[in-house]
Amino acid sequence: MPDFSAFPEVFVSNVEIAGAVSRQVKRGTLRKLASRLYTRNLTERPEQLVRRNLWALVAAYLPGALIADRTALENRPTDDGSVFLIADHKRDIVLPGIVLRPRKGQLPLDSDLPFIGSLRLASPARAFLENMRRSRDRGRVPRTLPQRAIEERLDEILRLSGEAALQRLRDQGREIAAQLNMPEEFQRLNALVGALLGSRRAPLASPVAEARAAGLPYDPQRLDLFQRLHAELAGTAPVTRLAKSTDGTALPFFEAYFSNFIEGTQFAVEEAVEIVFQGYLPRTRPADAHDVLGTWKATSDAREMSRLPRSVAELNGLLRGRHALIMEGRQDKGPGLFKNEANRAGSTFFVAPELVEGTLAKGFEIYRSLAAPLQRAMFMMFLVSEVHPFADGNGRVARLMMNAELVATGENRIIVPTVYRNNYLMALKALSQNGIAGALMRMLDFAQRYTASIDFAELDRARFLLDRTHAFADPNEAEAAGIRLVLPTPEALADSQ
Helix, strand or coil: CCCCHHHCCEEEEECHHHHHHHHHHHHHCCCEECCCCCEECCCCCCCHHHHHCHHHHHHHHHHCECCCCCHHHHHHCCCCEEEEEEEECCEEEEECCEEEHHHHCCCCCCCEEEECCCECCCCHHCCCCCCCCCCCCCCCHHHCCHHHHHHHHHHHHHHHHHHHHHHHHHHHHHHHHHHHHHHHHHHHHHHHHHHCCCCCCCCCCHHHHHHHHHHEEEEEHHHHHHHHHHHHHHCCCCCCCECCCCCCCCCHHHHHHHHHHCCCCCCCCCHHHHHHEEEEEEEEHHHHHHHHHHHHHHCCCCCHHHHHCCCHHHHHHHHHHEEEEEECHHHHHHHCCCCCCCCECCEEEEECCHHHHHHHHHHHHHHHCCCHHHHHHHHHHHHHHHCHHHHHHHHHHHHHHHHHHHHHEEEEECCCHHHHHHHHHHHHHHHHHHHHHHHHHHHHHHHHHHHHHHCCCHHHHHHHHHCCCCCCCCCCHHHHHCCCCCCHHHHHHHCCC
């Protein structure tokens, strides 16, 4: 008898072991899932088992098959569980949650890729060609992708790998089309590639492709994040916190101070006071001092902080102007110029240089639909932070744009104290990488509530309150010690003394 404990978790039976399998099913040590399909797992849902072992099962049922059509581009089953293949098999194979849908066709070419077991995977060029075929609607998910989805995948290649990669795909498609006798399919592919590269015109179905062809391409993944944030903001009751008339120079000063501290430009408060109010520039760190001074010039300028964008052109102008002011001491960073090289922070890659203006434009369309100043401020901050349009200084510009939305409408600014830095960065990351908007909204809401609770009438008094509420604490040390940013209640101030 075969040792079934050595078999895969899910396996396909054959004539040699069929009798032994049948006996084990009767004894309850094996379970039947579908025709010829068995498992040693007696508890887990059949659909989960099949999904987890999908490609090994495809190879067992259809050895030598070619993964083709939309499956070769999507690399997963469709929503109805269809997996499309080219194989010498006439009928569909129905498994729990999955339907293998083979068709006749040209078996693997040398350019097709080896896959699990004896399976082959259609090369990208072949997959795009095959998806250019018109697929008949038979009441189920079609075998080929719609044109819109194809355009979006071609644009993704262009966005991530550049023009050379898309041209190479087209050249490979031309060769494969000759081998498979697919001249019409190649003509359709060639037309789409040419439209995206701007060398010819063709009817387009995807907004991202249309924008590319119009010369204002954007990042669709970022647009999805902007729409997620907008939905969360629009579904939340607006909050209004009016600014105090007593706030003088102290609030703009600490806004600039903490904004630079977040980015690693660290000075003692006394040093920053000398830089801002006494014109002192330390010989060993003149560029850092200019960062603080430039940020303060913007945060303290009532006229500058009252300007809001009414168009995409004004948005770009405000971004460039404020960046130039903040980064005037760092000419190597291109003050006021959008980036010409890609940038990143850790594992996050920001919007590619050629997509900056288009992505800002798409974000601005969404921003305009928000009415509440705090909601617009939150959205604007994330828009600039996520696009990262400059080589450096993006965080400072993003927070400046956020607070301009508030100052211009008479509402209280938001400062992000040093101790709150990790909360701020983690909330940004939650939305940027995982699409979770709530953390950013809650974090900024508390930061504004905290800022509104501090008396900024005098610099020394404000500094005292900031210190007593842990604003200056190192975020990592504070977290280890269980220290948090707190509101300046009498009890909190008494506990801190």
